[in-house]
Amino acid sequence: MTKDVYEYAVIRVVPRVERGELINAGVLLYCQPRDFLCARVELDAVRLRALDPEADIDGVRRALGAYEMACGQTPGPLADEPLGGRFRWLTAPRSTIVQTGPVHAGLTADPETELARLFDKLVRV
Template sequence: MSRDVYEYAVIRVIPKIERGEQINVGVLLYCQPRGYLCARVELDAARLRALDPAADVDAVRRALTAYELACGERPGPLAAEPLGGRFRWLTAPRSTIVQSGPVHAGLTADPDTELARLFDKLVRV
C-alpha cells in the first residue's frame, strides 16, 4: 500500500489573545497527491466559556464552519483556488480568536483515517 505526504494544522480558539490560553477545536489536513483537503471541527462550548465567560460562541462556531466550507466544492471566496492555495490561506498566521497552529507533515495511505486519528489525538478530550 503506497503512502503519500500530507500536511496538517490544528485549528484552535484563543478567546483572549493577551492571555494565550487556547483550546484545540479542529484539524485541517491536506494531501496534494490525493487531491484531498478537509477540516474537521468540534467546539466544546463549556471549555470555551471556562476560559472566557463572555465568549461569543455563535461567532466562533461560524468561523469554524468557514474552515469546513473552504475545503469543499461549494461556491465561495476560495472556490476558484486550488486545494494547496486554500490550505496555505487557511493556515496563514492570524491574530484572531480562531486560528491554525503550525503546519506539520507525515505519511498516510488514507487521509480520511489520518484526519480521524489526528482529531481524536489532538482535539478530543
C-alpha cells in the first residue's frame, strides 16, 4: 500500500488571546497526492466555559464550522481556490479566538482514517 505525505494542523480555540490558554477543537488535514482537504471539529463547551465563562459559544461554533465549509464544495470566498491554497489560507497565523497551530507532516495510505486518528488523539478528551 502506497503512503503519501500529508500535512495537518490542530484547530484551537483561544478565548482570551492575552492569556494564551487554549483548547483543541479540531483538525485540518491536507494530502495533495490524494486531492484531500478536510476539517473535523467538535467544541467542548464545558471546557471553553472553564477558560472564559463569557465566551460566545455560538460564535465559536460558527467560526469552527467555517473551517469545515472552506474544505468542501460550499460556495464561498475560497471555493475557487485549489485545495493547497485553501489549506495555506486556513493555516495562516492569526490572532483570533479560533486559529490553527503549527503545521505538521506525516505519511498515510488513507487520509480520512488518519484524520479520524488525529482527531481522537488530539481533540477528544
